[in-house]
Amino acid sequence: MASISAVAGAFALVLFFEAVFAGESDQIVAYIEHSDADVWVMQKGVSNMHMATSFVWDWKADRVEAIEAVNRVTPILYLNTVMEAGARNWFSFIVGLEEGDPRAGPWEMVAGEAHPGPGEAVVPSVLSDLTGLGIGDGVSIAGRDFSIVGLSGDTFSMANSITFIAMADLSDIMSTIGSTSYLLVDAAPGVDGAALAARIRETVEKVNALPKAEFIDSDWEVAMQMGLEIIGLMTFIGGTLAIMLTGFIVYTHVAQRERELAVMKALGVRDRAIYAGIMFQVGCITVLAFLLAAGLVSLAVPLTEWLVPQITLSVTAEALLRVGAAAVAVSLAASVMPVRKVVGVDPVSAFHE
Amino acid sequence: MSGPILRAEHLTKTFGSGNTEVRAVDDVSLDVARGELVAIMGPSGSGKTTLVSMLGALLRPSSGTIAIDGVDITTLGETGLSRLRAQKIGFIFQSFNLLEVLSVEDNVLFPAHLALGGVKAARPRAAALLERLNLTHRRVALPRTLSGGEKQRVAIARALINQPRLIFADEPTGNLDSQSGQEVMMILHDIARDQGCSVVLVSHDQRIEDVADRILWLEDGALRDRKAEPHSWVRDPVCGMRVDGWTASLFAEHHGRRYVFCSRRCLERFEAEPDRYAESAVQPSPSAERSE
Incomplete structure (x- = not known):
């Protein structure tokens, strides 16, 4: 749950920046x-x-x-x-x-x-x-x-x-x-x-x-040339952070389970099956994180507009689709990263205390 | 098939190369008969775990051959080795290595996912194993709620679920109290005697000698003849405590003589002032303090 929350936080950040970007863009014109x-x-x-x-x-x-x-x-x-x-x-x-x-x-x-x-x-x-x-x-x-x-x-x-x-x-x-x-x-x-x-x-x-x-x-x-580029840059940074955070969380998740992976390998589970398991796990984390992020942002947008009325926010279907697509890419990238870790796990280490 | 279930010939395993080369296992040959319980003993660092890892198809030997049930496993690829481990070998580890997120029953059934009959066919066997190992009442418990003895019994049930021909157990009593350790040893003994499943067991526990069919002594990577005496008592030169020279793991060489220590603290004190302790040490001959 902690992993899902952290990834959801990163996606929520991107969605929030997208909402600021879209809101300000709309307001300019x-x-x-x-x-x-x-x-x-x-x-x-x-x-x-x-x-x-x-x-x-x-x-x-x-x-x-x-x-x-x-x-x-x-x-x-x-x-x-x-x-x-x-x-x-x-x-x-x-x-x-x-x-x-x-x-x-x-x-x-x-x-x-x-x-x-x-x-x-x-x-x-x-x-x-x-x-x-x-x-x-x-x-x-x-x-x-x-x-x-x-x-x-x-x-x-x-x-x-x-x-x-x-x-x-x-x-x-x-x-x-x-x-x-x-x-x-x-x-x-x-x-x-x-x-x-x-x-x-x-x-x-x-x-x-x-x-x-x-x-x-x-x-x-x-308007883009004059200021919205900064918001665009913030969105890009948020997205990059989300990818890095997701990758790090998944990698850490796998690293924490290194001993269990060694045991599974020792018991006869093949690397291919472990990869499939990791991809499924990452997919679940990403989908749940995205849904949680969408829920968080749907609450955060009216709250922010109430607390800071000078900010105009707009969550568009296009932004949701874009972040959803990014989530799929993040999921795939994050699944690939732990592969080297899995390959490197020595089943003999299951014998170590 | 009437031959040995396990045959290893001239097994050698080296790590590193050149000046840093370490020969962890050196030209070991052995046979294990069906239903035999073989204990491999020896001092720490003697290569026991490396040998068992190779015999259990987890580590490829540098040279030599291993045949399990007549199949030369040194010629198998990774997929073949994984299949062999899943279907013909069971493992029991010192630190239990249960999967923490799975219940007792699911841990036991985990290897069944990799077997031909699958989980459905294995369920009655799992129920019987849990009953036999007195774990039925803990069927849905998570590993973190179990005692050490219970965890090891779950690990034994997991090792047996696919009805393997061979079980490798690495220090299975190492993390258990005396009573639980005795219980685990008797279970392993019964498995070999009643089910015809061969058990290869690595242990420092002297009590294994009571249940093993054969004791192999590994020292410096090679199998050696076990001395007639079951113990070789010597005195720690620092504290004077009696230590079994066969199984002790802390040594120091000084002026061509080997000293054995009961603890790292004594070893460090010796290394700080070796002459002081070497002169005062009186190392009695093994025969002088022979003990059964």
Whole structure:
């Protein structure tokens, strides 16, 4: 049971890192993912949102809207900056929304208003949990004070958080006149997003237009380069640790039974039968450890999210399959390692005291 | 088949090579008849375990031949040797070597997995053996809950489960109290007498002389004639205690003379001041202190 628990611990570690990785990855592109735009339009040369700056003139927005295949255009302003809340600075993506247009706002509300007016902000509910700030309290963005009017859900992670304010306020902060950052474009019924994006790029000069899926991929890739690689590395280290730990445990397990192996050999059990026994044993340990790990993680994920709300975790079927496949590989590798030990066991040693 | 169950001819086993070569068994030949109980005795390090390991198909000899039931086992491969051990040989070890996770009954039945009839056919035999060795009430117990005597009786039952022609026992009474040791020796005696199973037994226990059909004396890897006297009493030069020179395992040479010691402590004291103890030592001749 101790061996199964130790191996389960290693698998749980890998699953947990995978959950962090998946959760953070999802969160990076959550805003784009939840927008129902078919095409995103931005400044030429820009192809992502994470840590990017983009300016699109209003007249270009009008040109996009004038394209026949376009059903609707929603502009947003966007800024990466630090928000001061509860005597602490929080890195935030600030999204400026047009007043009265709910289209690009928060997709899940925990409390209050979803659409900020002048001098108002909708902040992540997790930020409220962490700072103790609530509706009616104040936050500061780029030296300007805002009053919290709403708490949004699913908008906070270790990598970023999203705060919504009125476009006029953000425009004032950014000192922009007559421009926005991104255009969220809905295609007319029956029009393909990729085709519409190509048409916008051809029709409107000096803009980039990407279908939603491509924009998500592009943003995710940038995020990977900027930070998720570290999480990926942690996952790799966790996986390597799991393999080493499993191999070591199984090897130790066999080494501890060296005398019994010697006795079995002396009694006439062939090496082949011992290998089969070890493989069966390792297989059982691995399968039980994997199931135990999955159970542990299913408990640990909600507990962690409750204790450390700034971490976003996501256990996906893909991650379970990947770790399951790794478990099979670990099982095979761990079975091979003790073979040399078995071969080296001298049946004569059964005679030794 | 009427020949000996075991025939070994000119068996030699060397370990190492060149200057470090050690000849553990040196040109040993012996026959063991069916139903015979043969005891191999000799001082520690004389090569008894190496000899038994070779006779039991666990260790290949450097030279010489071994035939069990007429089959030259030195020509068999590993698979053939494993099969031979499983089907024709039983082993009893000094430290019992029971499989700790298995019950008494499962330990007894373990070798049956390797036999032709399998476990199903062996169950009635296991029940009979447990009954005969007074272990029926301990059938489901785990080895860690057994006494030393019970463990060794389980090991004997395990050795007998496949109805072997030969049993090798290495110091089977070495870890037992006097009464349990006596009991085990009588069981081995009965096995040879009643079942026609040959038993080759390595022991320091002098009581084996009472039940063995034949005593072989191994010294420096070679079989030698057993002296007429059953003991060769000499005195430890340090403490003066009487020690049997045949079976003692602690020796020292000084000025061409051999001294025997009762304990490692006496040996170490002697080695620290050999002249002091050698001069004062009075080593009586074996005949002067002969004892039956």
